[in-house]
Structure formats: C-alpha cells, structure tokens
Amino acid sequence: MNKKIAVIRGDGIGPEIIQEALKVLDKIANIYGHNFSYVDVDMGGCAIDKYNEPLPKESLEKCIESDSVLLGAVGGEKWNNVPGNKRPEKGLLKLRAGMKVYSNNRPAKIWPQLSEASPLKKSIVDKGIDFIIVRELTGGIYFGEHKIEEINGKSVATDVLVYNEDEIKRIARIGFEMAQKRNKKLCSVEKSNVLESSRLWKKTASSLANEYPDVKLTHMLVDNCAMQIVKDPSQFDVIVTENMFGDILSDEASMITGSIGMIPSSSLGLTTCGLYEPIHGSAPDIAGKDKANPIGTILSAAMMLKYSFNMEEESKAIEKAVDEFLNSGYRTEDIMSKDMKKVGCKECGDLIVGFIKKA
Ligand code: IPM
Ligand code: MG
DSSP: OEEEEEEEEESTTHHHHHHHHHHHHHHHHHHHTOEEEEEEOOOSHHHHHHHSOSSOHHHHHHHHHSSEEEEEEOOOGGGTTSOGGGSHHHHHHHHHHHTTOOEEEEEEEOOGGGGGGSSSOHHHHTTOOEEEEEEEOSSGGGTSOEEEEEETTEEEEEEOOOOOHHHHHHHHHHHHHHHHHTTSEEEEEEOTTTOHHHHHHHHHHHHHGGGOTTSEEEEEEHHHHHHHHHHOGGGOSEEEEOHHHHHHHHHHHHHHTSOGGGOOOEEEOSSSOOEEOOSSOOOGGGTTTTOOOOHHHHHHHHHIIIIITOOHHHHHHHHHHHHHHHHTTEEOGGGOOTTOEEOOHHHHHHHHHHHOOOO
C-alpha cells in the first residue's frame, strides 16, 4: 500500500524519538512491501521561530491532506513567555481541532517486564493493569473562551468549560464501542457533584446505555477516579471522560505502568486520517542527549498502522519487537532497573528495528 504520512518532529526530544519511529516504519514498509512517504510539517516552537505561528495554515493543510499524522512533542522553556494564543501547545490544540480528531485513546497497560518500574506495590500490580482512557479532545475547557482582563485594578482570568450534548454523545459512543471490543465495562468519569457540564455528561452517557446492553456502564467522580487508579487499577476496562480530566488521569495512568515514555495515543474523528503521538511532552531537560525513550512514539506508529491503515499484522510485528527488546533486558534510562542493559534513544530504535520480523 502507498501511504503519505505527515511528520511533525516538533521540539525538545521530538526530533529524536520521531527519527526512531520512522526507522521502524521503514523496516515495516520494506518487509511487508508498502511504500510510506513522509511529509515534514512544522508545528510548535520551531514553527514560532520560523513563521511566528505555532501552526501555520500550510502545516494544517499538509496534515489534513495526508493519510495520517505522526507527531513527536512540542513546547519548551524558550516559548514560555509568548502570549497564550501563540504558544507551541496552541499549535497542537489547533491541529486537533483542525483535524477534528475528537476521540483520543490512551492505553494504560503494564508490560510484565516492567512491573518493577511501577511505583505501585507488587500486590496491586499483580492484579493486572490494562485499561484505556477515551479522552474527549476537541471540546471542554481547552476550547472554551480564555481571557485575562483588569477588573477594578485586579487581574481576572477566565477559562470556560462548555460541552453540548452532541459532543458528549459522540465520545460516549466511542467509549461504549471500545468497551464492547474489550471487557464490556465502561466507566464515565465527571464531577457532577459540582459542575453543570458534568451533570450533562453523566445524563447523556446514561441515556445511551440501553443501546449497548452488553456493556456495564458505571459513573465515577474524577477525584475518586484519581484515587482508584492508584488503589486498584485492575477494576478499570474503559474510562470515558472530558478533555482536561482525561489529560490529568492519563498522566497518572501512564505512571503506574512504569513510565510515561512507553505510552502511545491515537486521536481519531470521522475519517481514517488520525493523529498519533506519545502522551509525554518535549522533555527539554534531556533533549539532544540521546536519553529519550522512543517507545511511546514507536507504539504510536504501530497504532497508526492498525487504526488508520488497517495493517493489523504490521502493527503486531512492531509490538512484538518492543516485547522482544524488553525481554532481552534492554532499557532506556526512564525504565532502567538493576541488572538491565541501559541503551540510548538511537540504540533503542536500532534494536527494535532489528527485532521486527514478518509473522
Ligand atoms: C497531552 C499534553 C497536551 C494536552 C499539551 C501539550 C497541550 O499534555 O497531550 O496530554 O494538554 O492535551
Ligand atoms: Mg497531558
């Protein structure tokens, strides 16, 4: 198959981790007879430096015209003082909105080889961690009105959290469908004891339950959910939640699996053109030092093959190679433990490429 992939290297460790993911994709193309072409796209801090815009119009167009988008990470201290609507992160939000990818899936699954790297007690980890957070990605407080003004000589900042029922319905449906394919448990997470938007969230999710009789729908307040994720993560199968709660809970969920560096994500809307990115940030402190863990990005590329290109076997071949890498005792610094062999970002990519085999 011929596929055109838009590639956003971004800032910080972004270019390093993307380089490794592209090596992996090249190997897959090679052994399975596909042709992947890459179109470089500027976004984030590097785009601000070049065009004074975190997501120039042409960048968004290139992404929409591609078969899918692979993204490293954006942001860094250098751009911390630019105005809010010009920040590198704003580029990412504009990209998500422009591509209309409202459904962000973030798996929290522990690799058995990394159970030592989890900060949770062994007795908790041994019960298993394997759930998915379905995060609403193009609405809520991230996209409501943001403003800062002077009122009576005081600075006052406002961020509006708004959802309409259609936005909630379409993401809740993704949650139900995902649960149907897994262990048939959907937990809708909100703050309905305080927020009106959460009461609408809960009511709307409940109203769909009778269309999915095989799925057991439960409701949980977000603060309780944050606690349950560390107390007993084995209780979760699929969590569906709004944008900001999903942002926070997915960092927590990644940490209990060992390292945020391991977690990929997919963002999809109505078409198969998706946005694939690791859930971690640009980690400026280790940028350019060959210390980053490229596995989250490599697994994001695997998700792209599966969800956007329907290449199930190819995607599995990448996951297997990562498994073999870990089985062979190799670790990047973030997941390093006693008696393991420490490797840098580049060597990690090379080893994984070496482990890829056609099934
Ligand atoms: C994430 C990140 C982004 C978000 C930032 C970089 C805007 O934290 O993808 O989780 O908050 O969505
Ligand atoms: Mg985040």
